[in-house]
Amino acid sequence: MTDISVTLGSKDRQKQSALAMISVFTLAILLSAVLLFSVQPMFTKLVLPLLGGSSNVWNTAMVFFQAVLLLGYIYAHVITKYLPLKAQIIIHMAVLGLGCFFLPLSIAQGWTPPDGGAQSLWLIGLFGISVGAPFFAISANAPLLQRWFSRVDHKDAQDPYFLYAASNAGSLLSLLLYPIVFEPALRVGEQTALWAVGYGLLMVIIVGAGITAFRNQATVTSQTTEQETSRGVVTINRRLFWIFLAFIPSSLMLGVTSHMTNNIASTPFLWVMPLALYLLTFVIAFAKNPPIGSKHLGYVAAFAIMASLFFGFYYKANVLLSIGVSLSAYFIISLACHSRLVEDRPNTSHLTEFYIWMSVGGVLGGMFNALLAPVVFNGIYEYLIVLILSYLVVLRVSKIESVSFSLKGKLLALTLGTAVIALVLTVIGQPAKVAIIAAGCAFFFGLRMLTQASPRVLVMDISLVFGLALLLPGLALPKLFQDRSFFSLLTVKAEASEYGTVHKFIHGDTVHNYQLQDDGLSTVPLAYYAADNSFDIGMQFARSLTPQGDLSVAMIGLGAGAMACYERPTDNWTYYEIDQAVVDMARNPKYFSYIQDCSYGSDIVTGDARLKIGDLAPKSQDYIVVDAFSSNSIPAHLVTREAFALYRSRLKDTGVVFFHTSNRMLDVDSLVIRLAEDAGLSARHFFKNDFDGEPYQDFQSTSSAVMIGTEAQMSALSNFDARWTVMTPSEDVALWSDDYSNVVATMRAKSRLKAEKAAREAAVTATQK
Template identity: 30%
Template sequence: MTPFAFTIFAGAFLLFLIQPLIGKFLLPLFGGAPGVWTTCLLFFQSLLLGGYLYAHLSTKWLSVRSQAILHLSLIVTAISLLPIAPPPGWKPDNLGDPTPQILSILLRTIGLPYLALAGTGPLLQHWFSRKHPDASPYRLYSLSNLGSLLALVSFPLFLEVQFNRKINAVLWGWGLVVYAISCVVCVKSFWRFTFESPSTSISRAPRNSNSAPLSLYQRLLWLLLPASASALLMATTNKICQDVAVVPLLWLLPLGLYLLSFIICFDNPLWYKRLPFYVLVMISWFGIQWLLTQGAGVSILVSVSILSSGLFLCCMVAHGELYRLKPLPSQLTEFYLSISAGGVLGGIFVAVIAPLVFHDYSEWRFGLLASGLLFLVVLARDLKQIKHPKLTFCVCVGLLIGLVTLCRTVWTANSNLEAVKVYESRNFYGRLTIEKSGDETTGQGCFRLIHGKTVHGMQFFRPSDNVPTLYYAEDSGVGLTFAALSQANRRVGVIGLGIGTLVTYGRPGDCFRYYEIDPEVIRLAKARFTCLANTTSKVEVSVGDARLSLTGESGQNFDLLVLDAFSSDAIPVHLLTREAFITYGRHLKTNGVIAVHISNHYLDLESVLINVAKHFDYRVLVVENGNLSKKWWVSPSTWVLLSRNESFMSDPNLEIASRPAKKYTASIPLWTDDFVSLFQIIKSEAAPVVNEFSLNQIAKANELCKRRDFAGAVEVYRHALREQPNAPELLNKLAWLLATSPNLSIRNGRDAALLAEKACELTHYQVAGPIETLGAAYAESGRFQEAIKMATKANILGAESGDVGLHPELLERYRLKKAVGR
């Protein structure tokens, strides 16, 4: 069994590894639009079905030896077509819908290898069942799903991190060679076996092949059960990743649970117990109903846990029932063909039909209810054949009640949310919503444009009240950039339209050129909002992916290029590679500025841009606005400004508002079209700690300071930081002591600066105390210009927040080049 097991595992691993790998080659070529990956998935599902059909027809029409010769020929031909990458220098044309071009290049680069690998599972299981008719081949199917799961997890967590896409393509090619060798070993084992023992089972049909014909009901369930699981997988993924939490790589969780249910159910029939799992499904439904009635008050962790549990339990029932309906090995390839066809049907419903029919993610509700109804039908039909009919009948009644209450809850919960929505649509690029807050009759309130979970723009009811809002406020990074730029005839490029908020900074003679990939965003910005209509500046809008558009345009000579292209709360990665910034540089004036909006809960994009700045010799300013003034129309934001314009970068307002680039951040390679890794920049820093332990240690150190035992206080703080290294208060207190201690012998400006910088980073440079301490540390180190900047910033923040514990007089000492107490 070992050669067959290894070959099936390797085939499944390579099959699922090639999917994200080829996607990395195509995304930069076609602009990184979500539709690129959707088209790839359509190709993968279709060719997977093609591979299963190839295996089924081969086993039906060809002898075992002919099957082996054909399959090995396909593999050898596939190896001859390596590497799996678009031809060097190949570029798509930008005419019309790119879908045909994507499908064409996929077919040319990975079509044959993918088809051969897709047919591996059913074909080799058929060979195994012919050679070992007394052994079940279905555990091999479980093993193939384990290989698929391992490939999906290993690519983003290891292979993508360690190697660029070209090296990964080469490694994949060598993996295909190893797979081919293992296929030869399998063929040799039964080929020699056939030659030496012509009377054995390999040369004849398996036992019980003349079994009763399959019923239409059984064949229908072979199709519908996997279809329900596939639809629920994709719908739940959409629900979790776009409606609940926009977390990078979170899509791995539902897909991993889906594959895990296959692994468990097909490994051993003892794992799936029908009635207990039906009861667990009902419990998960009640959990989902609770979640829907709670609105937005539930934490992300709880929401994701409930939705994922519901998906896993439904998949366990679907795949457990599917395993109960498994045929004899003689019908194995037809069984797998039906499973694949069901998966394609579920995928078509979610990926193709749902966006055309629904304005929101209603396919999740329909998928959930359809799955429950299917489970009820399956259980009810088997009532007379079950050992405990009364108990099963009670479970059926419970399922029916659960379905009715679930149906009522999912629709009433959804309708309750409509109170603030004035418009909703969904297309190829995602879901757009316009929400209203306040009373339109009094003019008090606003409209908001929301893409998924991200607010793209906000406008007051009265156009006369409109000022830059949200992340674009006057004290934000981009607001200060406009204030610092030359005020005459500015040419501004903006990647990402939203509602066009940035044109509120425009003046007569200015020109704003927007790049927007979603035509619906453009329509709504013009029809439902007034920023574009009311500006006195010239406005141009280019439809399509920004990078592709800029690549095809002559130099635009921008004074300012703004990157604000949100896609699931993160800038599409193909806009942050070395090649992308080469393109931006071609369109930028010599003294032009690039402003990148990196506000993000989960990704540390700052480290990516620091690498860009080093590579292209840009100066960097990071402007983090925490909205300490508490204006309700302003959102906290982080902007990174890149420029070689010394005059602009030395603007006093920008210098005061900016902070140093983070030192305690991920060390990653420069992103290129060949190498991008989200896993490396997922924020992992611990939350700042302020608790009873910290307060006790501070009190203890204060007592020592009162007794003039400053060295003892330093030791208390150092010991406390070994226990809690991310406690801003402890870091700040120790840094202040090392920078200002009356005992000059324990002063250490360098260590004080390092500690204060970490405290400032943990508090995002939005708390005046650590910033004042950092100024004192810089002064102690002789870095008076930086000390002046930090003291000024601390005084401004202190005035805004009402902090009365500061020392504004220190600013004057630093101007005189005097440290504290010296």
Template identity: 25%
Template sequence: MVAKIILPYFGGGSAVWTACMLFYQSLLLVGYLYSFCISKLKTVYQQLAVHSVLLVVGMALMPLSLESIATTEISTQPFFDIFTLLLLGIGAPYFVLSATSPLLQYWLSHSVKSVQVYRLYSVSNVAAMMALFCYPLIIEYNLALSMQVWMWSGLYIAFSLFNFYCLYQVYRNTDKKTTEPVQTAQSKLASGVNIIRCIKWFLLSATGVILLVSTTNNLTINVPPIPFLWTLPLALYLLTYILCFFDERVYLKWYWNLMFSVVSLVALFLFSIGSQFAITEQICLYLVVLFVACIICHGEIAKSKPGNEDMTLFYLILAAGGCVGSVFASILATELFTQYYEYIVGICLVFVLSIAMEWQKQQGKVERKLVYLNVVGCLVFVSLFYLMQSQFNKYNVYESRNFFGIIQVKDIVNIDNPQRRLIDGYTSHGAQALAHQGKPMPLSYYRPETGVGVMLNLMANNGSGNKVGIIGLGVGALAYYGQAQDEFVFYEINPDVEYVAKRYFNYLTTSAATIDVRSGDARVSLANDYHQNGAHGFDMLIVDAFSSDSIPQHLLTREALALYEQHLAADGVLVFHISNSYLDLRAIMSGIEAQSGLQSRYFKTSDSATDTDQAEWVIFTSNMRYLADPQVVSKSVPLREVSQNVIQWSDNHSSLLSVIKL
């Protein structure tokens, strides 16, 4: 819920969820550290008293307030901006939530002799998994964000009151003068924590989180960053904990290691050519790989868990491993790698840890066979990865990675018309002929016969001195249409894209128009411009901002449209690029038409022998001169002819499930 609230202010990309995961893992570590420390107090009575005070503080901070989000300024370190924002907004209540589960299990081990407290860990994860599925399928789809915040605040108060009841029952049934937990025969056998076991827990926990975060990143390269796709990997990650801690027999070592050797090859093909699979195939295959890998990690953790007396230390080490894994996958990997290689690192770690754990035992023939299986599997995986990457990267001219994603510049020379392309994720975001002379002709979605090309040429034919706003820079191909005395203002959130457009492509430098590239989120920039300097008066405003095939929802809401209309000239044209492999945005366009009262035209330009990219553009205007132009009439149709559904989004309520292509 909170990730969805802050999404518009940080570019609408999946990295927002990754940053939220880092916050989640970090506060989980702090909460578990608190649980470990409080369990060392002299008596259970003192422990209950301290935690009761914390519960009261958490309740006093309700209802949840996130008003500071609207005034957030994005710095050059968005991860830390998000972390600080979440810490100030929900840090205290989440700290209470993270500390509660291990403490209740620890106290229960004092008062109930026959209970298997580790099974409560499974139960708590079942509840978390149910909530994860309920949010995107029921809550997000039906409730506005403001109502969601109030509902969460109410549930948190109910949670706190129930905790007071649990603390009272623990107080009644526990000897207040002791801190020693009840030990069953099983827990006594499991005691004897040493440094090797602690390192094992730490590394296995870190590996699971690395795979969780990297799977989410890879899964949302080409598909929109919606909560449903965020929560699926996390839910499956929790499911492996549930199964392994509820019944250790779920983890059949030979079976799951053999399965992993097979699915590791699936992971390799997904990493290299994932865009060739349909969206449902990508989701299913990524989740299968994650499930098998996490079953191994969490199965090994469950089989080596300690007795009740070391429970809080055990959870603390798991949280520390998870936090370090999240830091690696969220921050360090962005600095170390130019692609999502942390996914490959996670797969290799599963192999290496499986080998190390079996090599340490060496008990019997089966364990030796498992070592050989994992050694061969790891060598095959690494060898194939090297061969495939050397082929896929041989056309690379430049590649970079930052908070907003991965971009590559490739020279494609093995085609009839050699091109230089900008690739964001796996999707081409513009191209330029390598053999061009003088001013390069736009290719791909921006060629003259597409909707945007037709409209920009019409505007140029009606005179110079036009002002055009463009949300999304790409390679700067639209600058080609600029004439002398025109002004083209580009809004681009990713600084690496601006660098590439100026360094590796010629559209900006050869344009006759005055070019102004402004950094930052377009909607935030336009709002600031309006408040500081008034309306731009754009003759044309083009919305072409997407990261790979994922589109930020906050650029398509009722409030965003109102902002666009403020900056648009009276007879100006509003243009949307809606080409997308995974989303059908025509119903959203119909909603914009209904809200604006402007007339619409839908352009669909098919691929050709010289250009394989199919382009879909929608225009909105009240300018009858444009609407009656023969080119517009021949190349477009009214939007209502291709879309009967009408969907209107707002900042308070939107769901991409309503437009996703399945």
């Protein structure tokens, strides 16, 4: 009886010991991941005021973090391979201790961004000096702790890869909590202080994990299973395959991020969505029992690629639909890649090496998008290229080699597929593409039959051919000019109109300006700057506030330069444009001649306005115009309390500030009105979307604007033009500052405004009936 009790007690103690062992390692890896992936959006947000809120700030940051992650994996590999466990623990605690000297996290002093090129290299250097040490120390934890766990006497020690799922679950939790909890509730200073506390707690837990590993080392045996032996053979081809499988999701992640931030807002809330999905694929793929295998994912991924090509590139009438489809396709493709990666994992003796090659693929994917593509391509083509490359992964992942189709079957499938696509194109008004698709499919399948290529699933072939047939003709459309920079994609197109040729400026995916090219019409401002629109009325009022009507104007944002047609010879205008590529385009009369034809030699200052406008003398400006919103994104650092304080310090006592607030996705109006309230000033709102009967109505743009000044000035503005009215800001939108913003609230507010407007229109329609 006593023996049975002792045995049972011993088993209970063993279970408790095993549970405690796995708990301390899981907790250490989980907290490491939370800290690792919270520092990315948090510190990148700190850098935004220096580089204008460009989505490339996030992409470049991702390259830095991926590179440091790789260095951490290499460090973990070296010390676990060449040092005994006790030495590993001591060295790693010293490395973690070194990171304490950089806490709390902050931007290194004395770093000013370059006005010309090399923003990416400058940003990488800033990240390295500011957060490199603590991030490096934490980045090594996932592979290092897994390797330590593989050496203990635990039943799961021989296959510790499931701990990587815990790591990515912690990363995912961090990314989801940041925009929902931490960003809206805590200022950046409070976030960095909390992060420092978490870092200290992590050091304590890792000491516990190290002691646990040291005390519970298993006896090393030479017995290996047949599966472990086959998994232990690591060849060059196998390493290259790991790199390729990691490259595809990493590159797609940054491609989707650029698409989203160029069309909504350049903020951590939107940056973390693709990264969160990326981490979720790791959680699913590295789980002990994944819910879906790579073979089945191969089927779904074929449709995902086609959907992404169609809705992500060709048919983008609905931005939210395009983003939703792009994110879904990216998730499916990434899950297929990572599932195949996990299936090909080696045994624990190569664990750290496996993570190194996986990280190499991630770094190469990031470098391709953030560093190489902007230099090599004049358009955003890397996303398309990697989507096509992912088709190769689908073929490999699906493992279907024995399916064979007769010539009749192929022709029948081709005919049916072409008919379906033709119907879709006809419905959306593109019947001319049918002939191109049919010719492409016939050529593709004809070539396959002539060469007797190994058969694959036919739907995959059709997906690729149809997708490219839809896309390539659009890419081949003539463009007068196309360029990309660190900040955006610029395109100029020429079109025919009833007034002759018109040039169209497209910033990202949004048309920002037009210019008629015929003599006598080239000095007519259009789009938002057309006569009787917000900018025109605002300029008239600003002139009415000065005795002679001469103005000193600080114009934030240049675009095509149409606002120059409002200059007078006795004015003093200074333009601020962060993107040198935009300046070069606006100054080239081959594309737009507004600057040449209208401006009176005004200064154009290249650089971020938050940094450059401080060079103006205090109380020197009559009028400050903030019109720097590219596509539908918001450079958040230009609409904060600190930014507005800078504007006011450069205004004369009689000066006013004009904000161009047009945006489809975010309630910028309420945001700007909150700035006025905080400063003890008044604001008036202007909106115009009806141009019937006006000259050049096809080339005018819906405009929303907010003017800020004293109450006396704003009352005079309403009397000057009754369309400038008092607007009550949304209760959802709070004041933004350099260490606080909440994009979710501005999106929610805009959604409610749209719903209320739709309800009012429906009520009017019902009344009329």
